[in-house]
Amino acid sequence: xxxxxxxxxxxxxxxxxxxxxxxxxxxxxxxxxxxxxxxxxxxxxxxxxxxxxxxxxxxxxxxxxxxxxxxxxxxxxxxxxxxxxxxxxxxxxxxxxxxxxxxxxxxxxxxxxxxxxxxxxxxxxxxxxxxxxxxxxxxxxxxxxxxxxxxxxxxxxxxxxxxxxxxxxxxxxxxxxxxxxxxxxxxxxxxxxxxxxxxxxxxxxxxxxxxxxxxxxxxxxxxxxxxxxxxxxxxxxxxx
Amino acid sequence: xxxxxxxxxxxxxxxxxxxxxxxxxxxxxxxxxxxxxxxxxxxxxxxxxxxxxxxxxxxxxxxxxxxxxxxxxxxxxxxxxxxxxxxxxxxxxxxxxxxxxxxxxxxxxxxxxxxxxxxxxxxxxxxxxxxxxxxxxxxxxxxxxxxxxxxxxxxxxxxxxxxxxxxxxxxxxxxxxxxxxxxxxxxxxxxxxxxxxxxxxxxxxxxxxxxxxxxxxxxxxxxxxxxxxxxxxxxxxxxxxxxxxxxxxxxxxxxxxxxxxxxxxxxxxxxxxxxxxxxxxxxxxxxxxxxxxxxxxxxxxxxxx
Numbered sequence: 001x002x003x004x005x006x007x008x009x010x011x012x013x014x015x016x017x018x019x020x021x022x023x024x025x026x027x028x029x030x031x032x033x034x035x036x037x038x039x040x041x042x043x044x045x046x047x048x049x050x051x052x053x054x055x056x057x058x059x060x061x062x063x064x065x066x067x068x069x070x071x072x073x074x075x076x077x078x079x080x081x082x083x084x085x086x087x088x089x090x091x092x093x094x095x096x097x098x099x100x101x102x103x104x105x106x107x108x109x110x111x112x113x114x115x116x117x118x119x120x121x122x123x124x125x126x127x128x129x130x131x132x133x134x135x136x137x138x139x140x141x142x143x144x145x146x147x148x149x150x151x152x153x154x155x156x157x158x159x160x161x162x163x164x165x166x167x168x169x170x171x172x173x174x175x176x177x178x179x180x181x182x183x184x185x186x187x188x189x190x191x192x193x194x195x196x197x198x199x200x201x202x203x204x205x206x207x208x209x210x211x212x213x214x215x216x217x218x219x220x221x222x223x224x225x226x227x228x229x230x231x232x233x234x235x236x237x238x239x240x
Numbered sequence: 241x242x243x244x245x246x247x248x249x250x251x252x253x254x255x256x257x258x259x260x261x262x263x264x265x266x267x268x269x270x271x272x273x274x275x276x277x278x279x280x281x282x283x284x285x286x287x288x289x290x291x292x293x294x295x296x297x298x299x300x301x302x303x304x305x306x307x308x309x310x311x312x313x314x315x316x317x318x319x320x321x322x323x324x325x326x327x328x329x330x331x332x333x334x335x336x337x338x339x340x341x342x343x344x345x346x347x348x349x350x351x352x353x354x355x356x357x358x359x360x361x362x363x364x365x366x367x368x369x370x371x372x373x374x375x376x377x378x379x380x381x382x383x384x385x386x387x388x389x390x391x392x393x394x395x396x397x398x399x400x401x402x403x404x405x406x407x408x409x410x411x412x413x414x415x416x417x418x419x420x421x422x423x424x425x426x427x428x429x430x431x432x433x434x435x436x437x438x439x440x441x442x443x444x445x446x447x448x449x450x451x452x453x454x455x456x457x458x459x460x461x462x463x464x465x466x467x468x469x470x471x472x473x474x475x476x477x478x479x480x481x482x483x484x485x486x487x488x489x490x491x492x493x494x495x496x497x498x499x500x501x502x503x504x505x506x507x508x509x510x511x512x513x514x515x516x517x518x519x520x521x522x523x524x525x526x527x528x529x530x531x532x533x534x535x536x537x538x539x540x541x542x543x544x545x
Contacts, residue, residue, distance in 0.1 A: 074531050078529050081527075089521055093543045094539070094542035
């Protein structure tokens, strides 16, 4: 179970304090939890904070009752938190096999890697020795990013907008990966997404806007309110 | 060979015993073993230190190993090895120098390798430089490679210096006739107070020839590296050079690429990048459970692989 207590995160913008997260408290112990909300609302900041990439200005983060606020990225990873980046990082020279092996914490055989890559719809034969660089498409990089999370098999897996930067065709097949993961993976999946198809399979939906929790509840409670409220600006709304 | 020499041999040539095929092992300035085959002859030079390696036309799937080992402190030598590769041959040549210096004197090996590669011949040339030792003596190596490629000839060169060389001046010169191809891959890592200078100069003389020079290097601690490359496009040709360096600690890296096109149809490209390890690469590997130091090691290993 993950618990956030009174999390605040401030940054200085041209000598003025800007509050990115304002006293956020929540508990996540469901199997598949989605965080959604407008861009710039603080979703990614919150996800990075759970992984230890960003430190809160104040507040506490607890994993299974243990205070992990002061643990660094590596220590949190070893406690069982995995994080899939919104924009997968490129590496010169490191291959798919290298990164999956690092993620798994052991040297992986071709068979092991084949099992994991096939989970995300990639054939090991075509990818195992490929470098993690721009020669791979956005969709391929996202799948490999997800494969690393699968290889780790930790109790908490965080995905930061897996749909960002990929085309519609890739996304439609990616959604199947998440549906499968939901059915097969143990532990908690926390996914930041704008996609209705992702929200549709969530046990719990958290809406974050302007650095605060705007809504929190089950899919049945939250989803209808999202689908029928327009977030557009007034001018756009008037023209529609 | 003693244990130290055997260890040097495994570092520079992946060899644990004497190799198959043709070879010439030079240890502390003298021959420590030689073998020739029906197609590959190795002849001691008479006018200066070094050997001629003569490979008959049409020789395929054969290899030559010519490792140099220096395990006595203070040896300083200049060696000239000339390679004559006959038309249509397809061979692998493994050279390299390993120095073990446990004394206080400077050990130095300057190797000048000249390749005369015949029409349509294909050579894979692997060269590794390695130094070790617990003394205060310096390890110095200055490899010079001169490459003459005739029509349609191909040379793939892999040159690696990862550890233990205090000072090096690595010179490569090439001239290419029509349809010839030169591929060079350099991997370099310096640490401590080491200095490495790399200097490539290639003349693309014949129509349809091409050169591709890729250098990847890591400079740690207070080491210094300088990279020079010069590609002269004198014909309808393509030339590409790439210098990609990771800089760490207080190291200094300078890259000075130069391209000269003397033909309207010469197509020449240079890419150079020097920078520290990207923070997001470290963060990514740390989210997979590695410490920052482990992440750094993985990134460097991958980069120089």
